[in-house]
Amino acid sequence: MNKIFNKKNGLNLLFVAIFLVLIFVPAAKALMIRGLMEFGLFRPDVVQTETKNTGTVLNGLSGIKFKDAGGREIDLGSLKGKVVFVNFWATWCPPCLAEMPSVHKLYTQFKSDKDVIFILVDADSNFAKAQQYMDRKGYQMPVYIAASSIPDVIFKGSLPTTVVFDKKGRISYQESGAANYASEKFIEFIKKLKASNI
Template identity: 70%
Template sequence: MKKILNKKNIINALIIGIFLVLILVPSAKAFMIRGLMEIGLFSPDVKNTNENAAPAEAADLSGIKFKDTSGKIVDLGDLKGKVVFLNFWATWCPPCLAEMPSVNKLYEQFKDDKDVVFILVDADSDFAKSQKYMDKKGYKLPVYQVASNVPESIFKGSLPTTVVFDKLGRVSYNEVGAANYASKKFIDFIKKLKASNI
């Protein structure tokens, strides 16, 4: 029995236990990813746009609709002239939960700005579950459900997916995976899009 309960076996069992918790418990995995974000990993890849390049063609976003908890429909086509932060997430998705505090910080910075719109789309279409999560965390983020077809160029089904549209409705940022959206670099990116007089 002493051979089984030696120091090496106990350490191995602890490592395996921690590994299993990280794999099987979404909140534990989210906590680990959030910690990695805090030390600088998972930074959003915001490429500097070439200001001398010809502007990309604006997409027609009309008909891409989302419904909020009160039943109000928002059509992306009606948001032309505004910067739109669109995030697809789910309560069971550890990377989604890991990035949510940074999304909330970004939202808090721009929530009173009429030129920046936040749409957080619950991929499960379960308002009760998503609102319970937001309330538990103290977030005031606006939760929506998909109310139309969403083109694959915007959302391919991977979570989390974040898309930012400029004021002409052009995709300025489209990334899959968790990122720290409260970083100075990303905040400056949103401010630059907002100030742009394209």
């Protein structure tokens, strides 16, 4: 019996238990990803996207609408002249939960700036569940759902997906997967977009 419960088997059992927790408990996986973000992984690649311009302009995206819990709609085409940060997420998605503290820090930095708009789109279209999550975490970010179809150029279905439009309505940044949006580099990227008239 002692041979079954030796140190090696105990370590293997512990490893399997941790592995299973990471697979089946979204909050545990989110915590692990968030820890990796703190070590510098999952940095948004803004250098590459600053030189890349897809040419997709907000005027061409008029009719792409999002709705908040109060029923108010916002149309992407009406936001020309503003920097628009759109994040598609869900409460069951560990990478979404992992990046949410950094999204909240970015939002807090720009929330009183009328030239920077945040649209956090709950992919499940469940306002109650999304707002419950925001309240539990103490986040004051606005939650929306899609109120129209979303073209693939913006969202292909991977969660999380973040898209940033410049003031001319061009896609300046697009990323699928978790990223640290509270990094100094990304904050500077948003400030540059805000100051740019090109």
